[in-house]
Amino acid sequence: MPELPEVEALAGFLSDRMTGHAIARILPVAVSVLKTYDPPPDALHGRTVTSVGRRGKFLVLTTDDGAGPYLAVHLARGGWLRWKDDLPATAPRPGKGPLALRLLMAEPEGAGFDLTEAGTQKRLAVHCVRDLQDVPGIARLGPEPLGPAFTREVFAALLSGERRRIKGVLRDQGVIAGVGNAYSDEVLHAARMSPYALAANLSEEEVSRLYEALRTTLQDAVERSRGLAAGDLKGEKKTGLRVHGRTGEPCPVCGDTIREVSFSDSSLQYCPTCQTGGKPLADRRMSRLLK
Numbered sequence: 001m002p003e004l005p006e007v008e009a010l011a012g013f014l015s016d017r018m019t020g021h022a023i024a025r026i027l028p029v030a031v032s033v034l035k036t037y038d039p040p041p042d043a044l045h046g047r048t049v050t051s052v053g054r055r056g057k058f059l060v061l062t063t064d065d066g067a068g069p070y071l072a073v074h075l076a077r078g079g080w081l082r083w084k085d086d087l088p089a090t091a092p093r094p095g096k097g098p099l100a101l102r103l104l105m106a107e108p109e110g111a112g113f114d115l116t117e118a119g120t121q122k123r124l125a126v127h128c129v130r131d132l133q134d135v136p137g138i139a140r141l142g143p144e145p146l147g148p149a150f151t152r153e154v155f156a157a158l159l160s161g162e163r164r165r166i167k168g169v170l171r172d173q174g175v176i177a178g179v180g181n182a183y184s185d186e187v188l189h190a191a192r193m194s195p196y197a198l199a200a201n202l203s204e205e206e207v208s209r210l211y212e213a214l215r216t217t218l219q220d221a222v223e224r225s226r227g228l229a230a231g232d233l234k235g236e237k238k239t240g241l242r243v244h245g246r247t248g249e250p251c252p253v254c255g256d257t258i259r260e261v262s263f264s265d266s267s268l269q270y271c272p273t274c275q276t277g278g279k280p281l282a283d284r285r286m287s288r289l290l291k
């Protein structure tokens with residue numbers, strides 16, 4: 001799933017191509033992709049894109065300086081965006097294949113993007129709204145972790161009284177916007193902290209360490225992704241990750257073997273030496289595999 005750094009880069013990539021240009025047509029292909037019906041996507045036809053930005057993991061197209069509808073896209077786990085300069089003008093056929101929605105620009109003619117979704121989960125979501133707060137996933141977002149208002153004190157206040165494990169807190173979009181499963185693993189590794197630590201129990205020093213790791217990890221990933229073409233972002237994300245998705249590989253900091261804990265629909269990765277005092281976290285499936 002694309003997270004804050006990838007969506008930020010995608011917004012920059014699209015901004016270079018779409019800002020100041022009018023949308024010709026929006027063609028929903030998959031039945032489930034459009035989550036709103038009023039205004040209809042036709043309301044965007046002929047509107048000029050005035051900016052392409054990001055809120056949390058949402059990609060946000062503003063039209064006519066906010067006087068026109070917004071288009072908010074959440075790529076979810078299997079969704080992706082492909083920019084093309086030579087899209088056919090005819091409406092694609094619904095049904096088979098990963099194509100979920102096509103957006104065509106009025107000029108340059110034939111330019112635009114396809115939203116695709118792999119797999120069977122179909123959680124890619126497109127919202128056409130007059131007000132961004134009409135998108136429930138945006139209305140509930142916590143603060144942006146790279147924003148100027150996100151100070152150490154703001155972060156500390158979010159964690160105080162929070163009885164959940166820090167891993168779950170970091171990826172809760174209602175607490176902090178834009179951090180998902182991959183970057184929460186990376187941030188905790190950079191902060192040398194157990195994913196199972198209870199948020200409310202962190203010391204002042206640990207909160208500071210985690211705050212620095214959060215800002216630095218995300219900022220570095222944004223810098224690495226900036227300016228990359230949409231098609232190169234997924235590869236860049238994978239290359240830049242130090243523990244996430246690297247079960248069984250050596251930790252780049254200490255050389256210990258990276259381990260994982262698996263859940264029904266996701267898994268987390270961590271380094272025992274760096275993060276849990278050398279002790280593997282309980283996970284029945286992995287302990288059986290590593291015996």
Ligand SMILES: [Zn+2]
Nearest residue numbers: 251254271274
């Ligand atoms: Zn390590």
